[in-house]
Amino acid sequence: MAQLRGEERARYVSRMFGCISQRYDLLNTVMTGGMHYAWRRLAAYTAVGSGLTGAALDVACGTGDFAFDVARKPNIEGVVGLDFVPQMLTLARGKASRQKLSARTTFTVGDAHALPFTDDSFICATVGFGVRNFIDVPHALSEMARVVQPGGRVVVLEIVRMEDGGLHRRVLPWCFQKVAPILGALLAGDGEAYSYLPQSVDEFLSARQLVEVLEGAGLKNVRRRSLALGMVAIVSGEVPASLRES
Numbered sequence: 200m201a202q203l204r205g206e207e208r209a210r211y212v213s214r215m216f217g218c219i220s221q222r223y224d225l226l227n228t229v230m231t232g233g234m235h236y237a238w239r240r241l242a243a244y245t246a247v248g249s250g251l252t253g254a255a256l257d258v259a260c261g262t263g264d265f266a267f268d269v270a271r272k273p274n275i276e277g278v279v280g281l282d283f284v285p286q287m288l289t290l291a292r293g294k295a296s297r298q299k300l301s302a303r304t305t306f307t308v309g310d311a312h313a314l315p316f317t318d319d320s321f322i323c324a325t326v327g328f329g330v331r332n333f334i335d336v337p338h339a340l341s342e343m344a345r346v347v348q349p350g351g352r353v354v355v356l357e358i359v360r361m362e363d364g365g366l367h368r369r370v371l372p373w374c375f376q377k378v379a380p381i382l383g384a385l386l387a388g389d390g391e392a393y394s395y396l397p398q399s400v401d402e403f404l405s406a407r408q409l410v411e412v413l414e415g416a417g418l419k420n421v422r423r424r425s426l427a428l429g430m431v432a433i434v435s436g437e438v439p440a441s442l443r444e445s
C-alpha cells in the first residue's frame with residue numbers, strides 16, 4: 200500500500216475495516232495469542248480509576264470489546280461506542296446482546312475527529328488500536344479530552360513504533376511485517392489489509408511520542424505502560440480543570 204494521507208487515508212481505512220469486519224476478532228486473537236483481551240481489561244481498569252461515576256466513551260470501538268470491558272466496571276453508568284464503519288457497529292450490537300450488555304452500551308456512527316458530544320459528557324474516553332489510523336492524532340485526542348469532564352481520564356491502547364534498543368526491537372517488527380499479511384490472507388482473505396497493519400505501525404508514533412501528544416492535548420499526569428516487550432502501550436492522562444479555562 201502506498202503512503203496515503205488525509206481524506207484518502209480515511210477512505211481507505213474505513214473501506215478496509217468494512218471488508219475485514221467479520222474476521223476482525225478472529226485475526227486479533229490469532230495475531231496476539233489471545234493477549235488483546237487482557238490488554239483491553241488493563242486499559243479499562245486505568246480508564247475508570249479516577250473514582251468518578253458516570254458515562255464513558257469508547258472511540259473507534261470496532262466490534263466493541265473495549266467498550267464491554269469498560270461497561271462492566273461498577274462506576275460506569277453506560278458506554279457509548281463510536282466508529283465510522285457501520286459494519287463494525289452491527290457486530291458490536293450483536294455481541295452486546297449476547298453478553299447481556301445491550302442496556303449498558305450504545306453504538307453510534309461518527310468520526311473521531313469531530314465527536315458529536317458536548318464538553319464534559321463523559322468521565323473517561325478510551326481508544327483501543329484506533330489512534331494509529333487517525334489522520335490527525337493530536338486533534339482527535341484533543342476532541343477526546345474535550346468531551347471528558349475535569350478529573351476524568353483519556354486512555355489510549357495502541358501498537359506503537361518500537362524505539363531503538365535491543366535486538367528484539369528490530370526482530371519483532373520484522374516478524375510482524377512478514378506474518379501479518381500471511382495470516383490476513385489465510386484467515387480474512389485479505390493480505391493487503393494486513394499489510395497495512397505493520398505499515399501503519401511503522402509510520403506511527405513511539406510510546407514516548409504518544410505521551411507528548413497527550414500532554415500537547417492539555418492532559419496532566421500522563422503515564423505510559425509498556426506491554427508485549429514494548430510493541431503495545433497504554434498511555435493515559437487526566438483532564439485538568441484548567442483545560443476548560445483556557
Ligand SMILES: C[S@@+](CC[C@H](N)C(=O)[O-])C[C@H]1O[C@@H](n2cnc3c(N)ncnc32)[C@H](O)[C@@H]1O
Pocket residue numbers: 212213216239258259260261262263264265281282283284287309310311312326327328329332333334
Ligand atoms: C483496529 S480497529 C480497533 C477496534 C477496537 N477498538 C478494538 O479494540 O478492537 C480500528 C477501528 O478504528 C475505526 N476508525 C479508524 N479511524 C476512525 C475514525 N477517524 N473515526 C472513527 N472510527 C475510526 C475503524 O473503523 C476500526 O473499527
